[in-house]
Amino acid sequence: MKAKILSLSILSILSLVILMSFVSAAVILTDNFDDGNLNGWTITNDPSSLPGTEWVNTGTNAEAIPGSASTLGTTVLERTISTSGFQSIIIEYDRQLVGFDTEEEFVVSWSTDGTNFNVVEETLNDTPDDTNFVSKSFNLASSANNNANFQVKVECTTNAQADLCKLDNFQLEGTAIPITQDDPQEVTECELVGNPLNDLRIKDIDFNNKGMNGESESEFGDDDAWFPLDDIEVEIEIENKGDEDIDNIEIEWGVWDTNADEWIIELDDEKDFDLNDDDEDTITVKFNLEDKLDVDLDELSDGDHYRFYVIATGESDELEEDVCASDFEDVEIVIEENFVALHDFQFPLTVSCGEDVQILAEAWNIGDEDQDDVYIRVINTELGINEKIDIGNIDAFENDDFQVIIDIPEDAEEKIYSIEFEVYDEDDDLFETDFDDDESEFHILLTVSGSCGVEIDALVSASLESGGMAGEQLIVRATIVNTGSDSATYNLNAAGFSSWADSVNVEPNNVLLVAGESRDVLISFDVREDASGENSFDIEVISENQIVVSQPVSVSIEEAGGFGGITGGVIGSSNAYLWGIGFLNIILVIIIIIVAIRVARK
Numbered sequence: 024m025k026a027k028i029l030s031l032s033i034l035s036i037l038s039l040v041i042l043m044s045f046v047s048a049a050v051i052l053t054d055n056f057d058d059g060n061l062n063g064w065t066i067t068n069d070p071s072s073l074p075g076t077e078w079v080n081t082g083t084n085a086e087a088i089p090g091s092a093s094t095l096g097t098t099v100l101e102r103t104i105s106t107s108g109f110q111s112i113i114i115e116y117d118r119q120l121v122g123f124d125t126e127e128e129f130v131v132s133w134s135t136d137g138t139n140f141n142v143v144e145e146t147l148n149d150t151p152d153d154t155n156f157v158s159k160s161f162n163l164a165s166s167a168n169n170n171a172n173f174q175v176k177v178e179c180t181t182n183a184q185a186d187l188c189k190l191d192n193f194q195l196e197g198t199a200i201p202i203t204q205d206d207p208q209e210v211t212e213c214e215l216v217g218n219p220l221n222d223l224r225i226k227d228i229d230f231n232n233k234g235m236n237g238e239s240e241s242e243f244g245d246d247d248a249w250f251p252l253d254d255i256e257v258e259i260e261i262e263n264k265g266d267e268d269i270d271n272i273e274i275e276w277g278v279w280d281t282n283a284d285e286w287i288i289e290l291d292d293e294k295d296f297d298l299n300d301d302d303e304d305t306i307t308v309k310f311n312l313e314d315k316l317d318v319d320l321d322e323l324s325d326g327d328h329y330r331f332y333v334i335a336t337g338e339s340d341e342l343e344e345d346v347c348a349s350d351f352e353d354v355e356i357v358i359e360e361n362f363v364a365l366h367d368f369q370f371p372l373t374v375s376c377g378e379d380v381q382i383l384a385e386a387w388n389i390g391d392e393d394q395d396d397v398y399i400r401v402i403n404t405e406l407g408i409n410e411k412i413d414i415g416n417i418d419a420f421e422n423d424d425f426q427v428i429i430d431i432p433e434d435a436e437e438k439i440y441s442i443e444f445e446v447y448d449e450d451d452d453l454f455e456t457d458f459d460d461d462e463s464e465f466h467i468l469l470t471v472s473g474s475c476g477v478e479i480d481a482l483v484s485a486s487l488e489s490g491g492m493a494g495e496q497l498i499v500r501a502t503i504v505n506t507g508s509d510s511a512t513y514n515l516n517a518a519g520f521s522s523w524a525d526s527v528n529v530e531p532n533n534v535l536l537v538a539g540e541s542r543d544v545l546i547s548f549d550v551r552e553d554a555s556g557e558n559s560f561d562i563e564v565i566s567e568n569q570i571v572v573s574q575p576v577s578v579s580i581e582e583a584g585g586f587g588g589i590t591g592g593v594i595g596s597s598n599a600y601l602w603g604i605g606f607l608n609i610i611l612v613i614i615i616i617i618v619a620i621r622v623a624r625k
Contacts, residue, residue, distance in 0.1 A: 051112075051195040052104045056085050061100070069097040075184060078177075084191035090181035095126065097180040100190070103137075104175060109197030110168040114143060114175065117156040119189040123181070124150055129188050130178040133163060135170045156191055169200060207279050209290055213334050216347035222265030223272070225333050225350040226303060231256040235366050236465065243364075243461045248327075248355040249312055250458075251320055251389045251420075252366045257308040259333050263298035269346065270297045272337035274306050278354065282328045289317045290334070298337070312356075320420040321391070327355035357458045362390040363397050363417060363446045364454075365465045376475035377433040382467070383426045386446070388417040396449035401427050403442050406435060406471075437475045441466045473569070480507030481564050483515075483574045488545060493582050494552035497524070501544045501562050505536035512536075514565040515544050523554040523580060554580045 054063075059082045068077050074091035077098040089096030106112055120129050128147045132140040143161040167173055175195070179188035206214070234241040235252040244250045259276065263269050273295050278288040293306050313320065330351040339346050369383040382401075388394050394417050401410040408429050417423055429442070446454050446463035454463035482504045490497035505511055512535045517527045528547045536542060546562070557579055564572035 048196060048198050049109065051106060051109055051197050052102075053192075053194045055192050056080050056190070057083060061085065063102055065101045067099045067101070069099075073098060075181065078179070078190075084189050086187060086189050087179040088181060088184060088187040089179055090127070090186065091184045093182050095180060095182045097178060099179075100177040102175055104173055104195055105171045106167060106173045106195075106197055107169055107171045108200055110165070110200050111198045112163040112167040112173075113160060113196040114163060115158070115160045115192070115194045115196065117158050117191040119153045119156045119191075120146065120151040120187075121189075122152055122183065122186040124186075126180075126182055127186055128178065128180040130176075131159075131161075132176050132178075133167060134174045134176070135166055135172055137172065137174055140174075140176060156189070158192075168197075207277075207286065207332065209275070209277075209334060210332060210349045213336070213347040213349045216336070216345055218346045218348050222263055222267065222339065223269055223298075223335055223337055223346045223348045224262045224264055225259065225335055225348055226262040227258070227260040228331060228333055228350060228352045229258040229260075230331075230352070230354075231258070235364055236368055242465065243456050243458060244357055245355075247353065248357055248458070250357050250364070251313050251323070252311070252364060252387060254309070254311050257331065259306045259308065260303060261298065261306065261335055262303040263300060265339075266300045267339055267341040268297060268299050269337040269339055271295050272298060272335055275334040275336075276308055277332055279330045279332055279351075280323075280328065281330060282324065282326075283322075285318075287318050287323065287329070288315050290332075320389070323356055323358055325356070325358040327353055329354040329356055357456075359390040359456055359458065361392050361394065361448070362454050362456055362463065363388050363394055363414075363448075364463060365399070365444055365446060366422070368465075368467050370467060370469065373470045373472055374431055375473035376431055376435050376437075376471060378431050380429050380431060380469070381426060382429065382442075383424065384444075385422045385424055386414045386417060387422040388419055391419050393418045394448065398447050399425070399427075400445040400447065401429065401442065402445065403440055406432060406440060406442075408442065431471055433475070435471050435475055437472045438470075440469050440471060442469055480505065480511060481513060481566065481572050482506055483562055483564050483572050485546075485562060485574065485576050487578075490548075490550070491579060491581060493550055493554050493580055495550055497548045497550050497578065497580075499546045499548075499576065499578070501546055502541055503534065503536070503544065503564060504541040505538055508538050510535065510537045511566050513571075515546070516563040516565065517546050517548075518561045518563055520548060520558075520560040523558040523578075524548040524550050524560075550580060555582060556580065 059080055061078065061080050066078050068089065073089045073096040074094040075088045075096050077089060078085055078087045078100045085100065087098045089098040114131070114133065116131070118129065123146060125148050128145065130142060131144045132142045134140040141164065144159060177190060181187065230246040232241040232244050232246045232249060233254040233256055235250065237254050241250070241253055244253055249255060257276070259274060261272065261274065274293040275290040276293070277286050277290040280287050293308065296304055298304060331354050332349065332351045334347065334349045336345055336347045364387050366385045366387050371380065374380050386397065386399065397414040397417055399412040399414060401408060401412065410427055410429065412425055412427055414423055414425060444465040448454055455461065483501055485499050485501045488498035488500045501515065503513055503515065512533065515529050515532050517529060520527060526549045530545050534542050534544065557577055559575060559577045562574040562576060563570050
């Protein structure tokens with residue numbers, strides 16, 4: 024904890040003075056070339072196929088013999104070295120130049136844009152012939168300070184196989200730029216209010232990073248290192264160390280950018296509460312970083328220059344005035360260059376065997392570079408899932424929604440499955456963080472339960488018993504047959520009728536059948552007065568808490584004076600009389616039409 028419990032005194036006023044950090048020299052980069060390689064350096068040659076040898080690492084130094092037999096060759100050793108956070112930049116190196124004439128040249132220069140270079144040493148028209156290494160040191164202009172694009176370039180040009188350049192103990196130094204830190208205005212105001220008796224204290228600020236999808240811990244960051252989509256939980260412990268009660272304590276919290284001198288999350292209020300003397304309380308704050316930000320994602324920069332501030336303000340009867348305490352914990356926000364993550368998964372927690380499952384989510388480019396041809400692999404070998412989802416191009420700090428539908432096998436084992444999601448770039452490589460070399464892999468847990476490995480051991484059919492008019496009762500006769508080899512108990516249920524009927528009654532709804540036995544069950548509906556046209560419902564046959572048959576049935580509802588019918592699993596109608604009357608009416612209408620036509624002709 025960085026204690027910042029301040030009082031109304033001269034110390035509170037002095038706290039407004041800007042603090043300067045101690046400045047000390049530091050090595051920004053050093054390379055003694057003892058590792059046998061030139062990793063980090065870039066080599067370019069002119070001509071591209073040199074008559075001699077380009078820069079190589081001999082295991083003790085870098086050496087170049089680019090020319091041969093009076094033919095000039097140039098080889099260049101370059102490197103980008105960020106000087107961010109440093110000033111008073113110094114280049115130091117040891118070099119040995121052997122057998123040079125006036126046409127041969129050794130040049131060391133630097134640049135801040137990769138185009139315009141400033142020379143620190145050039146041997147043109149000189150004829151050095153060093154028997155030993157010569158140490159060089161150069162102080163650079165202020166434009167080299169605090170520059171992420173700083174570059175250094177070492178050129179060697181020779182025209183004879185015996186003439187060469189050697190480089191050793193290259194080093195870039197600088198002094199740390201003093202950090203000026205002003206507290207946010209709200210913290211300064213808290214300091215002015217003060218805490219005379221040191222009673223109110225912020226005892227602890229504890230972070231718990233639950234990651235981009237609410238896991239128990241972050242997939243990529245740490246508790247105090249946050250990626251833009253992380254869910255953060257913060258426990259703030261407040262303590263009253265005094266002998267008097269403190270009432271109406273208000274907690275405010277926010278995230279401050281010390282580089283930009285602004286809140287990236289404005290101060291937010293939590294509940295008010297009281298603390299008795301020598302008592303404490305814990306307030307838990309939960310938020311998603313991207314949702315809570317008061318700035319755009321592209322305004323954030325990578326680094327640990329953020330602070331989570333807490334301000335506690337309360338009332339003390341003894342002092343008859345407010346008391347205030349503030350504290351902070353440092354936070355790092357991680358902004359990658361190339362990284363696509365998945366966020367906001369939506370899916371059913373439990374699914375049945377044989378079911379199609381729809382999964383929705385967002386693909387987020389949380390890097391500061393645009394990405395092309397992004398795609399996702401959805402994998403679970405146990406369920407036979409291997410799907411490719413093409414996402415396409417995603418601009419920096421933008422997102423695209425996507426969905427995938429997966430089939431759960433009918434014979435799957437009932438258990439919890441982990442469905443893996445892998446995010447790939449245009450080169451078919453998994454995206455990977457620079458923060459901790461973690462790959463862009465996500466998972467969801469899907470519980471498969473129900474109808475797994477169940478064999479249908481029953482058949483059901485239906486026929487109209489009576490009714491079919493709006494506002495009246497409609498009765499369907501369902502016949503269930505035990506097609507299994509053992510006795511079984513079946514429960515019948517009607518579902519999906521609420522749009523055309525107010526209620527249903529199944530009698531009996533529980534039957535015991537031996538193998539091969541059948542039985543009729545009557546299903547009675549109270550048809551709504553406004554029902555009409557084709558409607559449907561499902562007859563569900565349940566055995567051992569599993570739906571073994573679901574038979575769809577269609578019914579036709581007519582207004583008063585009409586006639587209703589039924590389709591879907593119908594094995595016949597016991598209302599043959601009504602069917603006969605209807606058929607007779609049709610015959611009579613046809614006869615009347617024929618007679619009328621003949622009369623008209625006469």
